[in-house]
Amino acid sequence: MANFSIDVNGESRQVNVDPDTPMLWVLRDELNLKGTKFGCGIAQCGACTIHLNGEAVRSCSTPISAIGNASITTIEGLSENGSHPVQEAWMEEDVPQCGYCQAGQIMSASAMLSKIPNPTEADIHQNMSGNICRCGTYPRIKKAIMRAAEKGGNNE
Amino acid sequence: MTVIKTKINRRSFLKTSALAGGGIVIGFNWGCTPADMARPEASAWYEVNAFLTIADNGEVTIMSPNPEIGQNIKTSMPMIVAEELDVNWEDVIVKQAPLNTESFTRQVAGGSQSIRSSWTILRTAGATARKLLINTAAKEWQVDPSGITTENGVVKYGKMTMTYGELAAKAVMEEIPEEVELKDPKDFKIIGQAKKNVDLDGIITGEPLFGLDFKREGMVYAAAMRPPAFGTKLKSFDDSDARAVNGVSDVVQFGNKIAVIANSTWAAMKGKNALKAEWERDGKLENTTDHDRQLLRMLDTPEKEPRRNDGNVRRAFANADKVIERVYEAPFLPHNTMEPMNFFADVTDTKAELIGPIQTPQWTQGRVAQLLGREAADVTIDMTRMGGGFGRRLYGDFALEVAEISDKIRKPVKLVFSREDDMTAGTYRPASKYKFRAAIKNGKIDGYHLTGSGVNSGNVTRQNWFPAGGIENYKVETHNLRSNITTGAWRAPITNFLAIAEQSFFDEVAAEIGMDAVQLRLDILERAKNNPVGEIDYEPEKMIGVIKLAAEKAGWGNAPSGISHGFSCYYSHNTYVAEVAHVTNASGGPKVARVTCAVDCGIVINPDAAINQVQGGVVDGVGHAMYGDFSFVNGTPQASNFDKYRLIRAKEAPEVDVHFVESLNDPTGLGEPSLPPAGGAVANAIAKATGNRLYKIPFIKEEIVFG
Numbered sequence: 001m002a003n004f005s006i007d008v009n010g011e012s013r014q015v016n017v018d019p020d021t022p023m024l025w026v027l028r029d030e031l032n033l034k035g036t037k038f039g040c041g042i043a044q045c046g047a048c049t050i051h052l053n054g055e056a057v058r059s060c061s062t063p064i065s066a067i068g069n070a071s072i073t074t075i076e077g078l079s080e081n082g083s084h085p086v087q088e089a090w091m092e093e094d095v096p097q098c099g100y101c102q103a104g105q106i107m108s109a110s111a112m113l114s115k116i117p118n119p120t121e122a123d124i125h126q127n128m129s130g131n132i133c134r135c136g137t138y139p140r141i142k143k144a145i146m147r148a149a150e151k152g153g154n155n156e
Numbered sequence: 157m158t159v160i161k162t163k164i165n166r167r168s169f170l171k172t173s174a175l176a177g178g179g180i181v182i183g184f185n186w187g188c189t190p191a192d193m194a195r196p197e198a199s200a201w202y203e204v205n206a207f208l209t210i211a212d213n214g215e216v217t218i219m220s221p222n223p224e225i226g227q228n229i230k231t232s233m234p235m236i237v238a239e240e241l242d243v244n245w246e247d248v249i250v251k252q253a254p255l256n257t258e259s260f261t262r263q264v265a266g267g268s269q270s271i272r273s274s275w276t277i278l279r280t281a282g283a284t285a286r287k288l289l290i291n292t293a294a295k296e297w298q299v300d301p302s303g304i305t306t307e308n309g310v311v312k313y314g315k316m317t318m319t320y321g322e323l324a325a326k327a328v329m330e331e332i333p334e335e336v337e338l339k340d341p342k343d344f345k346i347i348g349q350a351k352k353n354v355d356l357d358g359i360i361t362g363e364p365l366f367g368l369d370f371k372r373e374g375m376v377y378a379a380a381m382r383p384p385a386f387g388t389k390l391k392s393f394d395d396s397d398a399r400a401v402n403g404v405s406d407v408v409q410f411g412n413k414i415a416v417i418a419n420s421t422w423a424a425m426k427g428k429n430a431l432k433a434e435w436e437r438d439g440k441l442e443n444t445t446d447h448d449r450q451l452l453r454m455l456d457t458p459e460k461e462p463r464r465n466d467g468n469v470r471r472a473f474a475n476a477d478k479v480i481e482r483v484y485e486a487p488f489l490p491h492n493t494m495e496p497m498n499f500f501a502d503v504t505d506t507k508a509e510l511i512g513p514i515q516t517p518q519w520t521q522g523r524v525a526q527l528l529g530r531e532a533a534d535v536t537i538d539m540t541r542m543g544g545g546f547g548r549r550l551y552g553d554f555a556l557e558v559a560e561i562s563d564k565i566r567k568p569v570k571l572v573f574s575r576e577d578d579m580t581a582g583t584y585r586p587a588s589k590y591k592f593r594a595a596i597k598n599g600k601i602d603g604y605h606l607t608g609s610g611v612n613s614g615n616v617t618r619q620n621w622f623p624a625g626g627i628e629n630y631k632v633e634t635h636n637l638r639s640n641i642t643t644g645a646w647r648a649p650i651t652n653f654l655a656i657a658e659q660s661f662f663d664e665v666a667a668e669i670g671m672d673a674v675q676l677r678l679d680i681l682e683r684a685k686n687n688p689v690g691e692i693d694y695e696p697e698k699m700i701g702v703i704k705l706a707a708e709k710a711g712w713g714n715a716p717s718g719i720s721h722g723f724s725c726y727y728s729h730n731t732y733v734a735e736v737a738h739v740t741n742a743s744g745g746p747k748v749a750r751v752t753c754a755v756d757c758g759i760v761i762n763p764d765a766a767i768n769q770v771q772g773g774v775v776d777g778v779g780h781a782m783y784g785d786f787s788f789v790n791g792t793p794q795a796s797n798f799d800k801y802r803l804i805r806a807k808e809a810p811e812v813d814v815h816f817v818e819s820l821n822d823p824t825g826l827g828e829p830s831l832p833p834a835g836g837a838v839a840n841a842i843a844k845a846t847g848n849r850l851y852k853i854p855f856i857k858e859e860i861v862f863g
């Protein structure tokens with residue numbers, strides 16, 4: 001076990017865990033931030049997507065020992081009250097079915113829009129194909145991303 | 157207008173106290189943002205019946221009785237109650253009801269039956285409360301109740317008005333009305349209007365809504381090791397390395413499984429991976445290659461008593477100008493809900509408290525009680541939102557496991573499956589095969605003979621559905637291959653592949669006899685409608701309706717250059733669906749670009765959510781037809797995570813246009829029916845685009861390069 005000080009959603013947090021503990025489980029079990037989801041544990045489904053210095057990463061395969069001073073953003077810290085343009089677009093399109101994968105989808109989409117403010121369909125396919133939606137809400141996810149982009153989706 | 161005797165449902169109105177004691181309520185959520193932000197906070201709530209509670213400020217809490225699996229009934233069921241109660245949807249707060257068999261019937265998510273089976277119950281619950289409020293106002297004002305009207309939570313008589321909130325305290329003292337009137341569907345104001353998912357805010361902000369998110373102070377975590385192959389059992393194990401993992405507190409054997417108990421999910425999983433177990437054979441170690449051979453042999457074997465045998469099939473084939481015969485094959489499939497199986501249990505000397513994602517809370521309650529030797533009344537089950545189900549969460553094995561673990565360690569514990577555990581623990585869509593034969597005489601289908609076979613599948617046919625009744629000589633046979641591999645319901649059980657095979661076959665028959673694929677189906681349906689051969693369990697008229705609508709909306713027969721159309725239709729879960737797949741065939745190979753879908757599901761409760769369900773079913777159907785692949789070698793599953801098991805992704809998903817038949821009929825199922833026709837529409841469009849017929853799932857293993 002080791003002590004780590006990490007920056008999560010703009011706050012400094014201290015945890016005592018094994019260095020190989022994935023950020024996913026640090027967030028969920030230690031910090032009680034349940035929005036980041038467990039899906040596969042091998043970076044294949046995207047349910048656990050968070051931002052590390054603004055980049056979308058799979059927290060299930062990112063050990064806490066690799067975090068260092070990087071700033072972490074989770075779905076809970078993406079905005080106050082769900083007001084990020086991507087979250088708002090998700091509301092307007094009423095995207096979710098079961099909803100389980102959607103936090104990861106939103107984190108991937110918001111990271112993409114911060115780099116590509118006006119994505120083409122091909123951009124969306126390329127950047128969102130790491131996130132699985134078993135309910136098949138892909139057509140709505142695409143619409144919501146387009147809608148967020150129209151409104152200036154990077155929130156910055 | 158329909159008059160309903162409330163006596164038949166009286167039980168649910170009288171035993172309301174059971175609701176309060178039924179267990180905790182999870183996932184408390186605002187139905188919507190209250191329109192009037194200046195409204196005073198509720199200071200008292202009055203329970204009118206098991207479904208609804210009215211506050212003195214006019215807010216209404218509506219309980220959603222059934223488990224929410226992504227089918228959106230947590231929004232649509234309360235909409236039905238609110239419609240008959242006649243309140244503003246903005247004043248409604250929705251809560252997930254606990255399991256309460258005294259007050260609610262069929263608290264199940266399965267078979268696409270939640271809305272259909274509860275339609276009248278939900279309407280009656282709302283209408284009875286409305287009538288009660290009217291009667292209360294009538295007494296208050298000393299007027300005839302028949303002259304009283306309601307509008308959006310307000311009772312009116314002439315110029316006098318009172319809100320439901322003002323009446324609630326007195327209303328709960330009044331007699332429950334013996335008879336209520338239900339609205340004419342033409343007057344619906346909430347039903348038929350798009351309402352947002354009541355959990356939408358929580359989903360997009362990461363609130364802890366799901367089973368995996370549930371946490372109790374003092375709870376420990378468990379990960380379990382199960383036999384690696386069907387046909388094996390635990391021989392011995394060494395847990396010294398597991399116990400050395402930081403955070404691991406205990407290792408317990410239960411049956412043929414071993415649970416590692418720890419203070420975090422990660423420690424429990426690490427501990428499980430550090431277990432060294434030896435397994436020994438206690439049954440056959442089965443192989444997919446053997447199943448394939450046995451299932452194919454069954455297709456050439458007559459059933460002792462066919463499921464159905466109209467006319468004289470033998471003569472029809474003997475006299476045929478031409479016989480068309482094709483075999484279609486599909487593998488097992490895991491469900492792969494995005495939220496892996498998990499459940500919480502706290503078993504003490506006096507009670508067993510279970511909380512988690514479950515499609516069958518009542519059945520599971522009984523099984524847990526039996527397992528622990530308790531009374532069902534001492535077992536409570538509370539339902540969280542589910543990260544998908546698709547049939548997997550019908551089975552409750554995970555709830556039984558955690559109950560057993562908690563009983564052994566006497567601690568509140570959360571059992572979490574890894575993806576590998578989830579994909580290899582069992583309960584798969586059965587592998588199945590079909591042989592279709594058609595006897596062609598004078599350019600028409602004179603004889604039809606279907607033989608099906610499946611692994612632990614029961615009857616793999618639907619002998620009284622299309623094309624039953626539409627073909628003079630008609631025979632259907634089925635065979636079941638017994639296996640120690642566990643199988644179960646998987647979204648649209650049986651029909652999820654039967655439809656692909658059947659609809660591919662009709663397309664091929666149409667091509668062979670030089671007939672339009674849509675017209676061929678319409679001709680059979682006309683016969684079934686006007687002069688059916690024997691009894692049938694579907695309505696040809698409704699099938700004709702969706703076929704014509706889909707053909708019209710897709711531009712059937714007028715595909716633009718570069719696009720190939722494929723047609724398919726299917727009836728399941730009391731709903732009729734026709735689909736046209738639009739496939740492009742550019743340099744990369746064929747690609748499903750779009751699917752046009754026509755649906756007759758009766759009254760559509762929540763149109764935008766209904767479109768979402770249909771789109772999802774189509775994407776799911778296309779995805780599993782294209783990529784679904786799962787096999788066994790010596791009883792061992794050959795894929796255990798998404799690196800080896802392919803699910804459809806964003807870049808492969810088609811656009812889906814959805815068109816509902818306008819209807820005033822009672823609503824039918826919607827969670828499943830759009831899935832069965834999808835794979836057939838794709839296969840038929842690909843055949844048109846490439847000339848290659850697809851006979852085996854997954855399509856990507858066939859000799860075509862896909863785009």
